[in-house]
Amino acid sequence: MNLESLHSLLPQILLALGSTAILLGGAWVRNRRLWLIVGALVAVVAALVAAFVDPARIDILGMYSATAYARFCTVLWCLTVAATLLISCRYVDLFRFGGGEYASLMLFAAAGMSLLSSATSFVGLFLGLEVLTLALYVLIAFRQGDSRGAEAGMKYLVFGAVATAFLAFGIALIYAATGTFNLEAAAAGLQTEEGLRPLGLAGWALLLVAIGFKISLVPFHLWTPDVYQGAPAPVSGLLATAAKGAVLAAFLPLLVMTGEGVADIRNVLWLLAIATMLVGTFAALPQTNIKRMLAYSSVVHMGYLLIALIVAGDEGSRALLFYMVVYTLATFGAFGIVTTFADENGEIQEYDDLRGLATLHPRRSAMLSVFLLSLTGIPPLAGFFAKFGLFQAAFRGGYAELAVVGVIASIISVYYYLRPIIALYSPEPAVVCREVAAQSETLVLVGCAAIILFLGVYPAPLLTLVGLVIP
Amino acid sequence: MIVPMEHLLILATLLFALGLGCVLVRRNLIMILIGVEIMINSAGLVLVGASAFWQQVDGQIMVLILMAITAAEVAIGLALVVYLHQQKKSIDVGIFDEMRG
Numbered sequence: 402m403n404l405e406s407l408h409s410l411l412p413q414i415l416l417a418l419g420s421t422a423i424l425l426g427g428a429w430v431r432n433r434r435l436w437l438i439v440g441a442l443v444a445v446v447a448a449l450v451a452a453f454v455d456p457a458r459i460d461i462l463g464m465y466s467a468t469a470y471a472r473f474c475t476v477l478w479c480l481t482v483a484a485t486l487l488i489s490c491r492y493v494d495l496f497r498f499g500g501g502e503y504a505s506l507m508l509f510a511a512a513g514m515s516l517l518s519s520a521t522s523f524v525g526l527f528l529g530l531e532v533l534t535l536a537l538y539v540l541i542a543f544r545q546g547d548s549r550g551a552e553a554g555m556k557y558l559v560f561g562a563v564a565t566a567f568l569a570f571g572i573a574l575i576y577a578a579t580g581t582f583n584l585e586a587a588a589a590g591l592q593t594e595e596g597l598r599p600l601g602l603a604g605w606a607l608l609l610v611a612i613g614f615k616i617s618l619v620p621f622h623l624w625t626p627d628v629y630q631g632a633p634a635p636v637s638g639l640l641a642t643a644a645k646g647a648v649l650a651a652f653l654p655l656l657v658m659t660g661e662g663v664a665d666i667r668n669v670l671w672l673l674a675i676a677t678m679l680v681g682t683f684a685a686l687p688q689t690n691i692k693r694m695l696a697y698s699s700v701v702h703m704g705y706l707l708i709a710l711i712v713a714g715d716e717g718s719r720a721l722l723f724y725m726v727v728y729t730l731a732t733f734g735a736f737g738i739v740t741t742f743a744d745e746n747g748e749i750q751e752y753d754d755l756r757g758l759a760t761l762h763p764r765r766s767a768m769l770s771v772f773l774l775s776l777t778g779i780p781p782l783a784g785f786f787a788k789f790g791l792f793q794a795a796f797r798g799g800y801a802e803l804a805v806v807g808v809i810a811s812i813i814s815v816y817y818y819l820r821p822i823i824a825l826y827s828p829e830p831a832v833v834c835r836e837v838a839a840q841s842e843t844l845v846l847v848g849c850a851a852i853i854l855f856l857g858v859y860p861a862p863l864l865t866l867v868g869l870v871i872p
Numbered sequence: 873m874i875v876p877m878e879h880l881l882i883l884a885t886l887l888f889a890l891g892l893g894c895v896l897v898r899r900n901l902i903m904i905l906i907g908v909e910i911m912i913n914s915a916g917l918v919l920v921g922a923s924a925f926w927q928q929v930d931g932q933i934m935v936l937i938l939m940a941i942t943a944a945e946v947a948i949g950l951a952l953v954v955y956l957h958q959q960k961k962s963i964d965v966g967i968f969d970e971m972r973g
Contacts, residue, residue, distance in 0.1 A: 524934055531941045538948050542955065551959045552968040558952055559904055559965070562945060563895055566911035569938060570888055573915040573931075577881070577922035582930055600881070627971045 402462065409456035409467040412447040412475050413512050419443030420508035427501015433493045440504030441486040444511055448479035451515075463583065464525035471519030473722075473870040474650045478518070481643040481729060482511040484845045488737045489635045491839040495745060496544050496633070503543065510536035510639070514647035522582040523572045526651055530568065530615070533644060534561050541632040541640075553631025560624040564614035567607045574604030584655050591665075605666055609673075612652065616645045618673050618707070619680040622700045626688075629696035634748055637692060638736030641699040642729040649706055653721060654872040656713045670711050674803055677704030678810040685817045690750045694817055695735055698776060701814065702728050705807055709791050712798035718871040720787075720794040723863060727775065727787040727856065734772040734849035738765055741838040741846070755824040757831040765838060766825045768850045775853050777818045778811050783856035880921040887914035901956065901963040905949050912942050 407414065423436055423443070430436075456467035465471070486507055493500055513532030520526035538561065542554025576582060578601030579590030591601050613621035629637040656667070678701055685697035706728075709721035742749040742758070742765070749755060759766035775784035788811060795804035838846075856863055887910055894907030916935045923931025957963050 524937060527934075528937065528941070531945070535944055535948055538952060542952060546959075548959055549970055551956050552970055554952055555901065555956055555965065555968050558949055559895075559901075562905065562908040562949065563892075563911070565945065566888075566891065566908050566915070569912050569915035570884075570918070572934075573884075573918035573922065576931055576934070577877070577918055577925065580922070580926035580928065582934065630971050 405457040406461045409458050409461050410465065411454060411456075412451040412472075412479070413515050415443065415447045415450060416479070416508050416512035416515065419447070420505045420512065423501050423508065424505040427499065427505065431500070433498065433500030433503075434490055436500040436504045437486045437490055437493065440508055441483040443508055444479045444483035444486065447511070447515075448476045448483070451475040451479065460521070464522045464528075465516065465519045466521045467519065468872065469870040470654065470872045471515075473866075474518035474647065475515040477726065477729070478514040478643045478647055479511055481639065481733060482507050482514075484733065484737075484849075485635050485639045487841040487845045488638075488740050489633075490841045491836075492633065492635060492740050492743055495743060496547075498543060503540075506536045506540050506543075507639070510540070510644070514643055517647045518650035520651055521584055523575065523584065523587070524582050526584070527568060527572060529651075530648070531565065533647065534565065537561075537636075537640065537644060540636045541628060543636065544633050547631075549631040550633065551631075553628045556624050556631075557628045560614055564611045567614070568611035571604045571607030571609075571611060574607065575601055576604075578604060588655055602665060606669070609666070609669060612648060613673065615648045616703050617700050618703060619676040619700065622677070622681070625700055626684075626693040626696040629699075630690060630692045630750065634692070634736050634740040634743065637695075638733045638740070641695065641736065642733045645699065645703060646725050646729060649703075649710065649721070649725065653710065653718055656710050667711055670707055671800075671803065674704050674707035674711060675806050677701070677707065678806050682810045682813050685814070688817065689752050689820075691739060691752065691755065691821050692736075692748075692750050694821070695732065698814070698817070699732060701810055702732075702776070704810070705788070705791060708795050708800065708803045708807060711803065712794050712800055714798065715871060716794040717798060719864070719867050720791040722867040722871065723860075724787040724791050726863060726867075727783045727853070730849050730853055731772045731775040731784060734846055734853070735769060735776070737842065737846050737849065738769040738772070741765055741842045742836070744836045752821055752824040755821055756827050757825075757829040759825045761831045762838075765846070768846055769825065770822045771850045771853060773818045773822055775857070777815055781854075781857050783853045783860065785857065786860045875921070877921060877925050881918065884914040884917045884921070887911075887917065899964050899966050901953050901965055902950075904965065905946065905953070909942065909946070912938065 423440055427436055451472045459467055486504055493503055510533050513529050517529030520529050538558055541557050542550050544550040575587050578597040579587045581587055617625040681697050681700035685694055688694040706721055706724060709717045739748060775782040778784045778788040792804040792807055891907045891910030895904050898904055916938055919931040919935045953963055960967060
């Protein structure tokens, strides 16, 4: 470890030190909003450093990299965490969260996500994933005295711990088969027809199970709706977007390579993608709780993203990154609106409680509609371009069947995305929720909605940026 | 290596399967965490064996990292168990069934 490596890890170090400083400071100054703002500032500064300070070296101790791609992911996750902290301002007062601890854990999770997506070895990958998961265990059960939050925390703990064990055993088997922790060398080691190849493939299978748990692919998705429903809404927003995106981003550089060893993995991913899209779609249809619906929606969207991961190559990677950004904005926004609707009685989750809210809160209802319609893929919004690019990449890459299943799932998705919108705009008078949104909440959500509208009309800037950073 | 690699892999796989069985069968949260520990330790065993097989220290370093991370995970896990016990006066996973559908 020399100064150059430290300089290249500057964003992650800033996040970790900022997190520790806030934890210490929070012991003296019990001011919730102050620490949330400080946390958001630290995350934004880390994002700026990642974007504008050139790393001294690309390879850091053979564990992490500081490529344009890794830096892009870091910026994305840092900004998501900053936005999460900002929309939590009113929420933490409402439910009396410890402000310092909350902000500190969020920054710690950001450090984990950024390490995860810049990992080039299994050691770095494992470390990043655990840093993220350990912070999330606490954040999910953060609302004290809430029995659903406790239940969600318990479920995430059990599934997360089992996933960690699968990941560790998978990594151990891959190391036994190839003798290296380097991601690319380990994948390349699969291509030689030697006696140890079955061992390596078994390792990759266990690794896929662990990833399946983390990004909730069918059949490992069972925890998703319960955890999203029970966790505080801002935390669910982070779980559904950045926490999953970081895991996917870690595996994108790996699957860009083509080869026989990776081809076997691709066949399994093909099956998982189809199962994920179909099961997620049909499970989302009967939901009457917006957080559970968004959970199944995130399952389906992970299926779409898997298509891009299978297509790989330049086009697949570009489609994946573009889709990930647009999905993050829309899903985060939807959970953000749920956050703003919370009052001292709890969150508004059931469609029945959403009825008629549009007359009370026309702006927030319009924004929620924008987010949900973007997730559906209705043309003037960014979600349309994202889906179009993704399915086009699938057709060109020779995976027409995946694109067809994806299009069918998208068409069916109109039903479950429109249900909450119809409830919002139903003519009955609203009975609950007279809370006024805080300024920081409005700022973040209007920002999300504006970017979605802008990218829907003019996606070129993001497409260019994504084209520059793909590995 | 004194012990053949196959024997080591068989033992580790057995341990992993036993741990997984413990997680799936037991309803007590602490027993589930113990099952997970057994699964993770079987991974450590493979790492140490592979490290000797390939004549590298990488695997042994990874085992140390694994132990540190597992310790952190158990600390948080047990803290959650205490919190859950305060909430529901039980650590049987069967009673956590408020959310369905």
